[in-house]
Amino acid sequence: MTVATDDLEALVERASAGVSVDGLRLEEGDDGYRLATPADEWTGLTEDELRDALEANGEYVTNWRYWQETVGGAGTARRAFLRWCERAPLADAEDETASAPWTGDDGPAALAVPDRYDALRDGIDREWGQLAITARFVDVDDPDGERVYDLWHVDDDADLADLEIHDDPRDAREIATYDADGRYRPLKTAPTLPGGWAFTGLSGDDLVETVEFFYPATVANWHRELRGNLDVDHWLETAERQTGIYDVIDELPREAVAWMAEACCVDSQCLRRREWEYEAGDDLDADGGDGPFPCREPCSLVVAAARKWTTLESEEEHTYELELTTSEINQLTELIDAVAEGRTDEIREADVYDGANRYRARYLRAKRFDDEGELEATEVDD
Amino acid sequence: MQALVIAAHGSHLNPDASDPTYAHADTIRETGAFDEVREAFWKEEPHFREVIRTLESDEVFVVPLFISEGYFTEQVIPRELRLDDWDPDKWESDGTSASQATLEAEDVGKTIHYCGPVGTHDAMTDVIVQRAETATGDPDVGDGVGLSVVGHGTDRNENSAKAIEYHSDCIAERDRFDEVKALFMDEEPEVDDVTDYFESDDIVVVPLFIADGYHTQEDIPEDMGLTEDYRLGWDVPSEVDGHRIWYTGAVGTEDLMADVVLERAADAGADIGDAREAVRELAASVAEPEPNAGAGAGD
Ligand code: SF4
Numbered sequence: 263m264t265v266a267t268d269d270l271e272a273l274v275e276r277a278s279a280g281v282s283v284d285g286l287r288l289e290e291g292d293d294g295y296r297l298a299t300p301a302d303e304w305t306g307l308t309e310d311e312l313r314d315a316l317e318a319n320g321e322y323v324t325n326w327r328y329w330q331e332t333v334g335g336a337g338t339a340r341r342a343f344l345r346w347c348e349r350a351p352l353a354d355a356e357d358e359t360a361s362a363p364w365t366g367d368d369g370p371a372a373l374a375v376p377d378r379y380d381a382l383r384d385g386i387d388r389e390w391g392q393l394a395i396t397a398r399f400v401d402v403d404d405p406d407g408e409r410v411y412d413l414w415h416v417d418d419d420a421d422l423a424d425l426e427i428h429d430d431p432r433d434a435r436e437i438a439t440y441d442a443d444g445r446y447r448p449l450k451t452a453p454t455l456p457g458g459w460a461f462t463g464l465s466g467d468d469l470v471e472t473v474e475f476f477y478p479a480t481v482a483n484w485h486r487e488l489r490g491n492l493d494v495d496h497w498l499e500t501a502e503r504q505t506g507i508y509d510v511i512d513e514l515p516r517e518a519v520a521w522m523a524e525a526c527c528v529d530s531q532c533l534r535r536r537e538w539e540y541e542a543g544d545d546l547d548a549d550g551g552d553g554p555f556p557c558r559e560p561c562s563l564v565v566a567a568a569r570k571w572t573t574l575e576s577e578e579e580h581t582y583e584l585e586l587t588t589s590e591i592n593q594l595t596e597l598i599d600a601v602a603e604g605r606t607d608e609i610r611e612a613d614v615y616d617g618a619n620r621y622r623a624r625y626l627r628a629k630r631f632d633d634e635g636e637l638e639a640t641e642v643d644d
Numbered sequence: 645m646q647a648l649v650i651a652a653h654g655s656h657l658n659p660d661a662s663d664p665t666y667a668h669a670d671t672i673r674e675t676g677a678f679d680e681v682r683e684a685f686w687k688e689e690p691h692f693r694e695v696i697r698t699l700e701s702d703e704v705f706v707v708p709l710f711i712s713e714g715y716f717t718e719q720v721i722p723r724e725l726r727l728d729d730w731d732p733d734k735w736e737s738d739g740t741s742a743s744q745a746t747l748e749a750e751d752v753g754k755t756i757h758y759c760g761p762v763g764t765h766d767a768m769t770d771v772i773v774q775r776a777e778t779a780t781g782d783p784d785v786g787d788g789v790g791l792s793v794v795g796h797g798t799d800r801n802e803n804s805a806k807a808i809e810y811h812s813d814c815i816a817e818r819d820r821f822d823e824v825k826a827l828f829m830d831e832e833p834e835v836d837d838v839t840d841y842f843e844s845d846d847i848v849v850v851p852l853f854i855a856d857g858y859h860t861q862e863d864i865p866e867d868m869g870l871t872e873d874y875r876l877g878w879d880v881p882s883e884v885d886g887h888r889i890w891y892t893g894a895v896g897t898e899d900l901m902a903d904v905v906l907e908r909a910a911d912a913g914a915d916i917g918d919a920r921e922a923v924r925e926l927a928a929s930v931a932e933p934e935p936n937a938g939a940g941a942g943d
Binding site for chain 1: 694
């Protein structure tokens with residue numbers, strides 16, 4: 263462990279104001295310096311003795327330097343996120359009460375400084391939606407406490423040599439614009455982020471900026487949730503706030519709002535975890551998903567779609583009469599399901615056992631559609 | 645610390661709609677005038693609703709990348725930014741004179757300087773003129789040339805027509821072009837009849853739109869008769885009724901737009917140092933005539 267003289271001097275200078283970071287405590291009193299780590303405690307130290315003691319606890323010194331001098335930003339979402347990346351306790355000091363998302367049932371436990379330093383030599387891996395993030399030391403053989411971050415797609419366990427390497431956070435904007443089939447991704451948290459790229463050796467600031475370009479505002483809202491002040495706007499509040507052509511969406515029946523959440527907000531469609539409900543105290547049955555970052559209010563895509571559903575739901579229901587065999591009605595079910603799951607591309611041409619097979623669908627159309635290209639059905643009054 | 649937020653419309657369907665916003669934000673990032681620069685959108689992310697909380701700065705300058713005062717700048721953006729004390733009267737505007745209003749964003753407790761839209765700023769006049777220069781590849785364009793500023797029109801009950809007329813008048817006062825005319829898509833005088841309004845053989849047509857899209861790349865070129873079908877593209881210039889029409893699409897994509905954004909923020913009290921000079925230099929260097937400027941814009 264290298265402790266730069268500058269770091270040591272800077273820390274000694276701060277002693278009079280008191281230092282408390284990640285288990286390291288340092289104070290200057292009338293009877294000399296008091297220094298404490300979770301493992302040891304020294305009192306009445308002279309300045310030279312203090313230097314010796316700090317030298318022997320170099321990990322705490324460089325850790326202090328990284329968090330206080332390089333990262334800074336006490337209380338910011340940026341700092342909390344970087345701490346999450348290396349499984350540091352959320353609060354800088356050993357705060358038993360600090361809630362930490364990585365101490366939950368399935369998450370890994372927070373690490374104290376010596377364990378974290380061991381882990382940072384190999385790299386600490388985290389996942390944020392479809393992003394895999396590794397925090398590591400710049401210099402693994404002789405670490406000076408400086409961290410860097412690598413970022414790539416969770417599905418790319420390929421060699422770095424096979425990935426396109428980036429170091430400018432703004433490149434994330436282009437990567438996130440299209441899916442692997444070249445289609446536009448208006449919802450950034452759709453689970454369709456393409457792979458094949460890596461950001462390597464990012465500074466903490468650049469990492470957070472890159473993550474924000476991939477998944478805007480997720481870090482800020484995650485941080486608010488951690489601190490217990492996430493401000494959720496439920497469906498009705500959001501709907502009632504709309505003006506112009508979206509003014510109508512507060513008329514969408516509650517039942518339809520639930521169908522909408524089931525259609526749009528599940529993990530297969532969106533990695534945000536839906537925290538909004540119909541109204542405070544009136545929860546929707548639909549599952550909110552398991553994403554690491556919360557969704558605090560219906561997004562613009564859902565609001566736009568809701569406008570369409572509001573119109574559709576205002577229509578009356580009718581009874582229709584049409585001729586179908588049992589297999590044909592089953593086939594309609596299979597067709598709707600395949601389209602809803604985005605599965606149509608996967609159905610092989612010769613797989614005529616699947617009701618959503620293209621030949622099967624074309625056959626049904628040839629048999630049951632009239633000359634106008636519509637399903638032959640008669641509306642039955644009453 | 646001070647932050648700049650560029651607030652734009654964006655699109656669920658067309659990924660190019662946000663390109664000018666990103667380009668101008670990047671130009672301003674390069675100047676280093678703001679500690680943080682952020683794009684925000686109505687239809688993309690980060691949404692207006694959440695953008696302020698992603699900033700660490702306490703002083704935030706919000707510049708709407710919109711053409712006119714109206715529904716978006718007076719209702720949607722302030723509401724979505726949670727500027728509770730907002731009232732359009734705070735801009736004390738006649739429709740083209742909004743400068744800024746200082747407010748609190750309720751959810752984050754930050755000071756927001758909410759600026760008027762870029763489209764009505766005086767500096768926009770320069771951008772329109774620069775557009776004419778880049779379109780023709782002639783830095784001295786003007787003599788013997790007519791200029792038309794084209795807008796949507798009033799169908800959306802905005803001050804859109806006012807902004808178009810305002811800049812047309814400002815350019816006319818400069819006596820640089822032989823003729824200047826405001827034309828519209830949805831009201832008289834209409835851009836369809838562009839050649840009826842000019843005697844000059846050469847006419848530069850500059851649509852006052854933020855981003856290229858349906859109107860600037862499909863409607864307007866077809867309406868003016870530059871092309872039968874926008875998908876075939878058009879020449880710059882194109883011959884129409886004995887006139888040569890120089891048309892290259894939305895003025896909002898012009899590099900000098902970043903300067904208008906900066907001016908809006910500076911007018912609201914942002915400390916931008918010499919960022920404007922840097923941006924103007926950059927815009928001038930890229931405004932060098934391109935050999936095939938705008939050719940086949942529909943490709
Ligand atoms: S409203 Fe639903 S689809 Fe939209 S971001 Fe939230 S969880 Fe995702």
